Structures are given as structure tokens and as C-alpha cells.
Amino acid sequence: MTTQATPRQPRQDRSRATRQRLLEAAIDCLASIGWAGTTVTVVAERAGVSRGAAQHHFRTREELVTAAVEYGSEVRRTRMRERLDTAPGRRPTTLEVVLMLGDMYTSPLFRAALQLWVAASSDDQLRASVVPLEARVGREAHRLTVEALGADESVPGVREAVQATLDLVRGLGLADLLTDDSARRDRLLRQWARTLDGILTPTP
């Protein structure tokens, strides 16, 4: 086993790189041309991968797209953590956290995930795999937001306020779908950060 590890490594690397290219191209495709146009063939072409190689990794559009949204959520989590770690020893302000969430929920990944959620809402088989994924991604986003805000969820109302923040940015993501809503979103999130601060650190 050990003697085979070295020569096999490059092939595994190549396979992993191919898979990653496919997942990134799938997010791109979903966000720009939507669910109907995002087939394994179209994604393979965009990724510069042969159709056969693509189908070795993902047999169906559903498999590919679900894996892409899962992969994108992991990348997002890593990026969020990097942004939070840029100023070590300093906790980000509530405004910084809220604006970062606003960015995350207007990204191509949000648009891609939206395509998947909406497709799953009228496809029972797809829904069965998307529901646990959505729950995982949602829990993870909540956990990271609590950590970033340094929120104490044992204080009454704090848990709901963190949830409301995530539901709010999800709604803002939807509002940004057809037109550039960034100016309104910025005003609204600055106001919300002040309100949220008041809930997180109530005056005694």
C-alpha cells in the first residue's frame, strides 16, 4: 500500500482537481444560466473537462449540483473564517459581520443554491437530498455568525436576533436577484447592525 502511494498520488490529485473544476463551473453555470441550462455536458464544457470524465465524477445533474452547493458552502465557510481571522485579537464589529453576511448572500454561490432550493421545491427526489444539505448549511451559518458576533444565546432574544439576521440577508439576497440592490442593502444593514448591537449588549 505504502509503496504505491507515491506514484498514485498525482493521479488522485488530478482527479481531485478535475472534480473541483467541475464543482466551480457548476456554481458558475447555475448562477448565470439557471437550473434548466445547467446539464453535466454544459458544465463539463465550461470546466474544460471531457463529458466522459465529468460523468465519471457525477452521473446526473442532480448529483453534480448538490455536490457543487455543498462544496461552495465549505469554501464560503473557509473564506468567512479567513475574513474573521484577518485582525487577530480583535473581534469584528457587528457592522462588519452584518456587511460580510450581506456580501455572502448576494454571491454567485447564493444564486446557485437558490436555483437548487427552487428546483427541489417541485421535485421530491431532489428534495430528499437537498433538505439535509440545507439544514447542515443553515446550522453552520448560524454557528459561524454566533461566533463572529460573540453572541451569548443564553440572553433572551439573542438567538432569535441572530436567526433574524440570517433570514434578513437571505431576503436581501432575493431582492438582489434581478437588479442591483446594493445601495439600499447597505443603508438597511447599517441600521440593522445598530439595532442588533442593542440586542446583543442591552443597556442594564
Add this chain to the structure above:
Amino acid sequence: MTTQATPRQPRQDRSRATRQRLLEAAIDCLASIGWAGTTVTVVAERAGVSRGAAQHHFRTREELVTAAVEYGSEVRRTRMRERLDTAPGRRPTTLEVVLMLGDMYTSPLFRAALQLWVAASSDDQLRASVVPLEARVGREAHRLTVEALGADESVPGVREAVQATLDLVRGLGLADLLTDDSARRDRLLRQWARTLDGILTPTP
């Protein structure tokens, strides 16, 4: 002209009734089977209208669906006004308004509109007709919410708080797409109503 008005009326009524049946069936279809399955033929069948009669009213799926979302928004506006007028002389509480909005944004109409917005996000021609419709519907929802809350938008932060309420319920609508989110939504909106009350009527 006047002499023809009476005999022509019934035919106009029938045509209006057919149109309305098609619009309601289109909302139903979109909400349950999604964009791809919602063709003029499928909607006509669900409405019990011949394909020819349906195509007399709507030549394309895009025309039918856009008209359906517009019609649904008018119905929603009327129903919201009815609910607000049920207790004359008494302004609804902030909680009542917020819960009503929560209901509205998890209705079949919201799901139908979501299908249309998402389809329009990757179809430039459809987007051109959906953007003004979305703007109209959004302005109307804002105006009605301000009125229902008796909100004074000249007070700093109030306008943003009303907007945030609508973005929040939009996000909650999305969270309800794949699973029943009503228990969490109820807790969250009760908390939100208290926060919103604090913004609408700040202690001096």
C-alpha cells in the same frame, strides 16, 4: 354602442371569468410543479379551459405567468386591506401586522412569484417585464405595511426598519420552501415585532 352593451356583457363576463381561472391555475401550477412544468397547455387543463381559449388570452407561458403574479399581488393587496379593516377604529398591533406578513410570504403566491423571479434571473427578455412588476409589487407592499403599522417614516431608522421587515419575511418565505418552518418563524416574528415596536415608538 349603448344598445350593444347589454347583450355583449355576458360574453365579456365569461371572458373575464376564463382569464381569472387561468391566472389562478397558473399560480397553483407554479407553486406546486414549478416553472418548467407550467406551460399554457398544463395551466389550461388545470383551469378546465380549452387550449385555444387559453391561447386567446395568453400566447406564451411568460405572458401568462407574469399576468398571474400581477393578478395574485392585486388579490393579496385586497385581502390584506380586508384583514386590516376587520376591526374598524382599531389599528392592528405590530405583532398582528408582522404575523400577517409572515403568512403572505409563505403563501402559494409567494412560491409562484419566486419561480418567476428565479426564471427571470437567467432570461433577459423575461427579466425586462418582471423588473417593473417586482418594483410595483415591492412599492405596494411597502406602502401597505407603513399604513398598517401606522409608521412615521420621517423618524430616523423607521423607513429602514419597515424595509427590513419585508426583507426578513421574504427570507422566511425562502426558509419555508422545502420544510415547514412555521414554529421557528412564529418565535422569530414575535421577537421581531417587539424589536420593531421599539423602533416605531422609541422611548423619549
